[in-house]
Every structure is written in C-alpha cells, then in structure tokens.
Amino acid sequence: MKLVIKITTLIIVFISYTYASPFAQGPECCSRHAIISICSSYDPMGIIGDNDTYCRSISTRLAELLTGDCFHFMDPEVIEEYRQQETEAGRGHLVKPSNYKEHEYSFDADFESGLNEFTEEGRPIRSGLTVTMYFEGEQREDVHEWKTQGTWDTISDSGTSWSGHGNKLRNRYKEGQDILEIIERFEKRPVECLVNPEKETVNASEVIDIELTDFKDMFGEKSREFNRVVVHAYSGTIMNGANCNIGPDYKVFKVNNGKITVKYKAPGNCDEPEDRITIYSSCDILPEDRVPMSATSIKERLEEKNLKIFCPDATITVRKTVSRTIHEQYSEDKTEGNCRRHWEEDHNLNERVEVSVTLSLKLEEAQEMPLFNQTWEYYKPLSVSISGFSYNSIEKKNTASDHSGAGCARTGHRTNIEIFRNLETYEIVGEPYSTQTHWMLVFDNETGNAVKIIPSGYDIKYKIHEKENLNSVVYSDQGPQEDSQTSHKTRELSFELGPVGEEIDDPTIKRSDTWIQDYLKSQGVDLPPGVEVPNPSNAEAIEKIPPDILVKTGDGKTSFGGDGERPIRTELEHGFEEVRLKYNWNMTRREK
Numbered sequence: 001m002k003l004v005i006k007i008t009t010l011i012i013v014f015i016s017y018t019y020a021s022p023f024a025q026g027p028e029c030c031s032r033h034a035i036i037s038i039c040s041s042y043d044p045m046g047i048i049g050d051n052d053t054y055c056r057s058i059s060t061r062l063a064e065l066l067t068g069d070c071f072h073f074m075d076p077e078v079i080e081e082y083r084q085q086e087t088e089a090g091r092g093h094l095v096k097p098s099n100y101k102e103h104e105y106s107f108d109a110d111f112e113s114g115l116n117e118f119t120e121e122g123r124p125i126r127s128g129l130t131v132t133m134y135f136e137g138e139q140r141e142d143v144h145e146w147k148t149q150g151t152w153d154t155i156s157d158s159g160t161s162w163s164g165h166g167n168k169l170r171n172r173y174k175e176g177q178d179i180l181e182i183i184e185r186f187e188k189r190p191v192e193c194l195v196n197p198e199k200e201t202v203n204a205s206e207v208i209d210i211e212l213t214d215f216k217d218m219f220g221e222k223s224r225e226f227n228r229v230v231v232h233a234y235s236g237t238i239m240n241g242a243n244c245n246i247g248p249d250y251k252v253f254k255v256n257n258g259k260i261t262v263k264y265k266a267p268g269n270c271d272e273p274e275d276r277i278t279i280y281s282s283c284d285i286l287p288e289d290r291v292p293m294s295a296t297s298i299k300e301r302l303e304e305k306n307l308k309i310f311c312p313d314a315t316i317t318v319r320k321t322v323s324r325t326i327h328e329q330y331s332e333d334k335t336e337g338n339c340r341r342h343w344e345e346d347h348n349l350n351e352r353v354e355v356s357v358t359l360s361l362k363l364e365e366a367q368e369m370p371l372f373n374q375t376w377e378y379y380k381p382l383s384v385s386i387s388g389f390s391y392n393s394i395e396k397k398n399t400a401s402d403h404s405g406a407g408c409a410r411t412g413h414r415t416n417i418e419i420f421r422n423l424e425t426y427e428i429v430g431e432p433y434s435t436q437t438h439w440m441l442v443f444d445n446e447t448g449n450a451v452k453i454i455p456s457g458y459d460i461k462y463k464i465h466e467k468e469n470l471n472s473v474v475y476s477d478q479g480p481q482e483d484s485q486t487s488h489k490t491r492e493l494s495f496e497l498g499p500v501g502e503e504i505d506d507p508t509i510k511r512s513d514t515w516i517q518d519y520l521k522s523q524g525v526d527l528p529p530g531v532e533v534p535n536p537s538n539a540e541a542i543e544k545i546p547p548d549i550l551v552k553t554g555d556g557k558t559s560f561g562g563d564g565e566r567p568i569r570t571e572l573e574h575g576f577e578e579v580r581l582k583y584n585w586n587m588t589r590r591e592k
Helices: 051-066 076-088 162-175 179-187 515-522
Strands: 003-005 032-042 071-073 105-118 124-136 140-153 192-197 201-203 207-216 228-233 250-254 260-265 274-281 301-310 314-336 339-369 374-404 411-428 439-444 450-454 458-475 481-497 559-572 575-589
Touching (some): 032 051, 051 071, 051 105, 051 124, 051 162, 071 179, 105 140, 124 162, 140 162, 192 274, 192 301, 207 228, 207 374, 228 260, 250 260, 314 374, 314 481, 339 411, 339 458, 339 481, 374 458
Parallel strands (some): 032 105, 201 301
Antiparallel strands (some): 003 032, 192 207, 207 260, 228 274, 274 301, 314 339, 314 575, 374 439, 411 458
16 A cells, blocks of 8 residues: 655745845746655555655755755745744734745655566666656646666665665766756746837837747747746836736736737827837746736846837827617516416617727928918828727626416416627728828917817727527426527627717807908008908808817817717617717827
C-alpha cells in the first residue's frame, strides 16, 4: 500500500515585513515560489525508514538544492497560520498581497522499493525516486522531472540507501539545467516584441490601433500565453486593456496568442509634439483569480515607440444616443359554453446605442457672407475615427394560455423568450471618403463669436450577436411537456450620426433689407453721389435648421459646443414604443 502524505512541515517560509515595490521583482530574475505538494511512498524493503522522516528529508534536500535569491520554498499552512495571527492582531491587511506570495510551482515526490528492473548493464534496480515539478496555472502542467535508481548487489545483498538516493538526486540536478533556466525555458517570458502603430504621425485626439506582435523569450522562442505586459502612454490614453494599480496611464494585457491590439488615443491639448508608448514585461503569470490583472507589476522595459502628434486647426467630437423602449401588455378572456379560455402576453424591449466620433480638422478657407452678416470657416477632416461605441439590448416576450371549465379538457401553455444582443464590430461606412466632406463653422460678424456649425453626417455600420433563449411548457391531460431552446445569429445594422432636433427658423440670421448697404459701409466703401444701391431682402435665404447645431456652451472663440434631443412616442395596439434621440458636439479651435 502506497502512503501519500501532504507536506505540512515548514521548509523555508518566505515572509517579509516590508512592502514590495510594484516596479521590481528581483534585480535580473523573477522571484518564484514553490510548495511541496505531495510526498508518496511504497517501501516494502524499508529503505526510507518511517514516512515522516522521509518526507522531511525530501523537503529539506529539495530546499537545499533549489533555494536561491530568485526561488523560494513556502509552507502554505504555516503562512496561513501567520496570516490568521496577524489578522487577529489587526495587521492582516499587511500580509497579502505585500507579504504573502502566491506560489507558481509545486513538487511531488514519489519513492518506491521492491522493483524488479535492470540497468542496461544487467544490474538489478530495486528502488526509485521520482521528483516532478509542476506549474500551478489554469491547469496543473508538468515542467520538469528528476529520477534516481537504486541498484542492488546480489552477492552482498545490499544496495542504494536513502542517503544514496539523496546524493543521486543532487547529481541529477547538477548534471542538468539550473532551476532558473528550467523556469525561463518553461515560462518563455518575453524580452522583446514588435510595436506596429497604425500610423506614426497621429492627429490630436485621434484614435489608432497599435499592434504588439512577435513576443520572444531570451532563447528566441515564442512567449507563452499566460505572460502579461503593461502598456503605458506618457501623454495620450490607452483605451483598452485591464486597469493597473500602478496608475491610470498603465494598462495590462495578456500575451495570449501572441498578438495584442492596443487602442491608443492621442492627447488633444497639443502641449507636446510627441508621445511615447512604453511596453513593459511582468513577472506575473498566475491565473487572474490568484493574481488579479490590476495587481500586475512591472519587471523591465521591452520596447518603446515614439509617435508624432500633429495639431490640427480644430478638433470636434460628436456623440449621438438612441434609446428605444417597447412595452406591450394584453390579456383576453373568452367563454364558450362551460369552457373558459384565458390568454395573456407581454413584450418589453430596452435598447440603447451610443456612438461618438472624433475628427481632426484643417482650416482651408474663410469667406465673408454679407447676406447673413457672417463669416464661414471651411474645415476639411484630416481624420475621422470612432472614439466610442456602446450597445446593449434586452428583449423579453411572454405568452400564456389556460383552457378550463366543467367538461372541458384542461390545456394551456406558457412561453418565455429572452433575447440578448451584444456588440461585435463597427466601422464608418465609406472610409476614407468620410474625410472629403467639409464641415463649416459660422461666426457672427457683430460679436465675433461662433454661433453654429454645419456638420457632415456619417453612417456607422455595426454587427451584433443575438442570443435567444426560449423556454416553454405545454399543459395537457398527459401532463406538462417542457421544452428549452437556444439559438444564435448575427445581424448587421446601421446608425446615422447626425442632428436629431426638430427644425426651427435659423436664429443666427437677422432679417435685413439693407444688408448690401451695411456690408459696403463695414468695408469703408463710399458710393459716388447719385448711385443707388438695391435693397433686396435676405428673408428668402433664411432656412430652417436643427437646434442641435447652434452654439450653446463655451467661449465662442476657441471652445464651444451644442446639443439637442427629441422624444418620439408611438402608440401601439397594446402599449407604446418610445425612442429618445440625443445629439451633442464639442469643438476646440486654434485662433490664428
């Protein structure tokens, strides 16, 4: 019978009363921790003595062989007892994560005697020791193995003792790879990667993708999927990735399949002509439930990439939200003789789509518009990018019926349908043609302030995944029959990004019959005596506009914005549908 003992004896307890810096985990290597997990034996020959002595011995030998500055053995039960004591003393918050390290590796030891095997030279093998090292990741994974063989001399009837097995274990380790090399070759922690930005000159506030690929370890091998990297932007914003406790400008990613797409937004303040993106390696490799992504620490710098920031004459961000609600409820009762039939149904939908687009603009020309006493600035988009897209939708449909009465068959049903929709992909329709339509900014010549924009609209194409869960019960004389079904499908939809308000008379234009004379006067033109100037009205040129495009906020010179909204309610036969539209924009402009 083989004895299996879980080690509870203290080997080397790694406990520190000092706080660990998130920026360093050892000068050159990653500090790793291990436990002795299982100590098993089957020893009919009595080589190892009692099992407790054997287990303490193997633990001590492994600790002596492997412990160093970057590799430590731990006893989880001793540390847990320490943590409990510190908690009772009111100091529990100091123990983990600062002082209590999660172990990345474990060791199993297995000894067996009474074997009937032979070496290649024909010498009998009567005992063997196997020590296996495992990685405690998402799944327990073999890392390395050491084996010793105990030979036997038939003449003297003696052979390898337990001490001899210990010496052979030391020799096997010395003949092979050092523990740190074993770990490096297994983990394949990245020491280099390629940084490929979508473009190297980025407009202020523009959003681009930065691809991180070709993660390689110190041996030139492809990095393992569990490795993490930390990405930092000095001036701009990393828009995806997991948050990191180091700071809001740092985001964490897993290497996974070796390709990481980082969404980067350039700074909008134009204070610096360049931004620097830095990619750091990390020593954290354990699953997220043991070391959260937010707790990821930095090891060393892998790569850096400088991006040039182009400051356009203006930037504008436009946002539109469409919220849709459906509520329907209906019930009906009918009587046919002694039979009563009841029917009820309800339908509820809550859906919300919000899209924001950021544009970098170049001023191409400014024109006086005497007819309106305005100046129109014409801007050409240098870049148009979706800076935000959120979508959520939940729909529920329920129906039920019941047929009953004296002498009537008792039947009925109940059906519940839930539909969940999630966003998959999105893009602006017609890129790069979206940059070819001008935007206009209108200034009042009397005040010198911006009064409205004349925007260009955009169509956004997006794809959603739809999951439908159907649960139903049919009642009859044979009893209830239940059914459940789940279906999936993908749908392509479109979203129009433009003003939503109901049109009104343009309040930025004053009606005038003397606009020609007023313009000539403002230009200092003196007409010769007897020359008459016609007095056409500008009334026919005044058009209706959506109120969304009017300037409502800001200083009117360099920063301004506006908004609008409109509810649309439709009465349905058994309820209503309500769509609420919202539109807002904010623009910054460099004064010439």
